[in-house]
Amino acid sequence: MIPDRPVIAIIGAGAIGGYYGARLAQHGHDVHFLLRSDYASVKANGLRIFSRDGDFELPASSLHVYDDVRKMPRADLVIICLKATSNHLLPELITPLLHESTALLTLQNGLGNEELLAQLFGQERVIGGLAFVCINRGESGVIHHMDHGQIRIGELGRPITPRLQRISEMFNSSRVRCEMLEDLRVGRWTKLVWNIPFNGLGTIMNAETDKLIATDAGTGLVREIMTEVVAGACACGVNLPKGLVEQQIERTRSMGAYRTSMQIDRQLGRPIEVEAIFGEPLKAASKAGVEMPLVRTIYRMLQVLSGA
Amino acid sequence: MIPDRPVIAIIGAGAIGGYYGARLAQHGHDVHFLLRSDYASVKANGLRIFSRDGDFELPASSLHVYDDVRKMPRADLVIICLKATSNHLLPELITPLLHESTALLTLQNGLGNEELLAQLFGQERVIGGLAFVCINRGESGVIHHMDHGQIRIGELGRPITPRLQRISEMFNSSRVRCEMLEDLRVGRWTKLVWNIPFNGLGTIMNAETDKLIATDAGTGLVREIMTEVVAGACACGVNLPKGLVEQQIERTRSMGAYRTSMQIDRQLGRPIEVEAIFGEPLKAASKAGVEMPLVRTIYRMLQVLSGA
Numbered sequence: 001m002i003p004d005r006p007v008i009a010i011i012g013a014g015a016i017g018g019y020y021g022a023r024l025a026q027h028g029h030d031v032h033f034l035l036r037s038d039y040a041s042v043k044a045n046g047l048r049i050f051s052r053d054g055d056f057e058l059p060a061s062s063l064h065v066y067d068d069v070r071k072m073p074r075a076d077l078v079i080i081c082l083k084a085t086s087n088h089l090l091p092e093l094i095t096p097l098l099h100e101s102t103a104l105l106t107l108q109n110g111l112g113n114e115e116l117l118a119q120l121f122g123q124e125r126v127i128g129g130l131a132f133v134c135i136n137r138g139e140s141g142v143i144h145h146m147d148h149g150q151i152r153i154g155e156l157g158r159p160i161t162p163r164l165q166r167i168s169e170m171f172n173s174s175r176v177r178c179e180m181l182e183d184l185r186v187g188r189w190t191k192l193v194w195n196i197p198f199n200g201l202g203t204i205m206n207a208e209t210d211k212l213i214a215t216d217a218g219t220g221l222v223r224e225i226m227t228e229v230v231a232g233a234c235a236c237g238v239n240l241p242k243g244l245v246e247q248q249i250e251r252t253r254s255m256g257a258y259r260t261s262m263q264i265d266r267q268l269g270r271p272i273e274v275e276a277i278f279g280e281p282l283k284a285a286s287k288a289g290v291e292m293p294l295v296r297t298i299y300r301m302l303q304v305l306s307g308a
Numbered sequence: 309m310i311p312d313r314p315v316i317a318i319i320g321a322g323a324i325g326g327y328y329g330a331r332l333a334q335h336g337h338d339v340h341f342l343l344r345s346d347y348a349s350v351k352a353n354g355l356r357i358f359s360r361d362g363d364f365e366l367p368a369s370s371l372h373v374y375d376d377v378r379k380m381p382r383a384d385l386v387i388i389c390l391k392a393t394s395n396h397l398l399p400e401l402i403t404p405l406l407h408e409s410t411a412l413l414t415l416q417n418g419l420g421n422e423e424l425l426a427q428l429f430g431q432e433r434v435i436g437g438l439a440f441v442c443i444n445r446g447e448s449g450v451i452h453h454m455d456h457g458q459i460r461i462g463e464l465g466r467p468i469t470p471r472l473q474r475i476s477e478m479f480n481s482s483r484v485r486c487e488m489l490e491d492l493r494v495g496r497w498t499k500l501v502w503n504i505p506f507n508g509l510g511t512i513m514n515a516e517t518d519k520l521i522a523t524d525a526g527t528g529l530v531r532e533i534m535t536e537v538v539a540g541a542c543a544c545g546v547n548l549p550k551g552l553v554e555q556q557i558e559r560t561r562s563m564g565a566y567r568t569s570m571q572i573d574r575q576l577g578r579p580i581e582v583e584a585i586f587g588e589p590l591k592a593a594s595k596a597g598v599e600m601p602l603v604r605t606i607y608r609m610l611q612v613l614s615g616a
Contacts, residue, residue, distance in 0.1 A: 204512060206514055215612060215616060301512070304509070
């Protein structure tokens with residue numbers, strides 16, 4: 001149950017958490033941000049969002065920001081935007097926020113995040129979300145939203161619920177287009193079909209998306225990787241729509257030169273989400289009897305890069 | 309037949325050609341350099357070599373340098389140091405230098421260079437050579453020789469000849485350690501066992517050698533790639549010594565952080581020798597019935613990088 005004016009906690013207020021939290025706050029929702037490195041600056045100066053859907057500012061006086069989760073109110077909805085590489089922090093970050101029916105919405109990348117939350121806090125709490133957004137942090141307290149922005153949400157292991165509809169409405173009335181997924185896994189694997197070749201190759205080779213598909217050799221490689229992921233999904237019981245691979249390649253062509261967040265993470269020396277986006281899908285497919293050899297090679301190269 | 313004081317032509321006088329040619333000239337040999345971008349500068353100022361085996365200088369007055377192969381004398385020995393990516397220039401660069409028994413020594417990387425020379429100019433002329441050297445060009449006319457420097461030479465398709473001994477002696481008496489190979493192919497494939505993982509992964513991932521083997525994941529990946537190359541060699545009838553893989557990994561560990569020439573080429577936007585070092589070995593092994601799947605994936609990634 002999500003009450004009429006839910007208490008919303010945003011955990012991991014980087015670009016993603018900052019942006020979606022700010023959109024909800026801008027539209028009158030009761031949003032509480034847990035911040036780390038940006039705490040002092042946001043506490044003093046608020047948040048500034050430069051967005052292709054309209055710039056806006058949230059003055060410090062209007063914001064609830066915290067540097068310690070134990071100072072925060074219990075939440076009706078916790079939106080988790082941590083990088084998956086920080087998932088070991090989830091117990092200490094989430095537990096103080098829970099009441100009996102607190103819902104947990106993870107906007108994290110890759111596979112395994114919902115399952116981990118379910119294991120830690122109970123499956124009935126967990127909602128998965130996928131963000132399709134080009135976004136970056138600027139200086140402290142400044143977010144640049146360059147393109148897209150829609151999210152897709154789905155219940156873990158069950159179809160659409162009233163709770164999911166309520167959350168979807170909250171986003172849709174806060175200038176964030178939100179779709180509901182009948183089957184969260186279809187959403188997750190569909191996104192992996194794109195993320196695995198473009199985040200993977202782009203990060204390993206330090207190449208933007210347009211370079212990866214500029215030649216027949218590159219397009220062929222991307223296509224073959226995507227086809228492996230589709231086969232992996234199928235083995236896991238997730239049937240992706242026919243034509244998805246070509247459709248994703250064409251959509252990518254229309255995007256021009258795009259640097260994935262993982263490529264940027266590598267360039268800035270930040271941790272990269274190797275396990276969530278590569279390791280977990282490989283594990284799942286392998287368990288279901290399907291190997292994805294190109295994906296595995298990419299995974300191994302990323303392990304080398306991340307010093308794993 | 310190599311006469312007592314042979315006319316030696318150096319074709320492709322980058323770092324490799326410049327260094328070995330300069331060593332021969334320093335020791336009284338009759339060396340003629342074909343230069344392109346460095347012609348004017350070397351013609352005016354000569355060559356300066358900063359070498360771990362002793363710095364030296366060749367004044368302009370002592371050098372034979374040319375900007376046009378048609379101005380050069382016919383040669384008894386042509387040393388070919390072009391990048392393999394410029395092999396389409398071989399007919400026009402070599403033909404004017406030939407007399408009846410001109411020997412051609414290629415110090416180029418990878419497979420296929422000797423065979424191409426044999427096809428163009430006759431097998432009996434062709435000698436293959438491998439350079440093991442850490443070397444860079446500095447400003448025009450300046451070469452930095454950082455480490456190693458030995459070469460290995462072998463006849464194409466036959467064992468050691470008097471001609472090969474003569475050339476080997478020339479190098480050995482010119483401060484270049486030179487070994488003769490009973491079987492050139494063993495030398496070529498042994499070098500590929502190192503070049504394929506380290507030039508390949510290093511270029512794709514923009515990582516130095518030490519980073520590639522800093523973790524178990526990385527060492528495992530390098531080992532598996534090397535093992536594929538050993539199997540490819542074996543299929544081609546080239547039996548490499550047992551223990552080669554571990555020996556090469558250990559030797560690389562002792563080298564510290566090393567940037568391969570291919571990694572440098574990519575960084576500087578120069579052509580990379582994808583076909584000679586990856587495409588040709590893949591073709592040879594495949595023809596002999598052995599696939600090298602990791603090598604093929606690296607090859608495909610390099611094709612993407614080089615826009616092939």
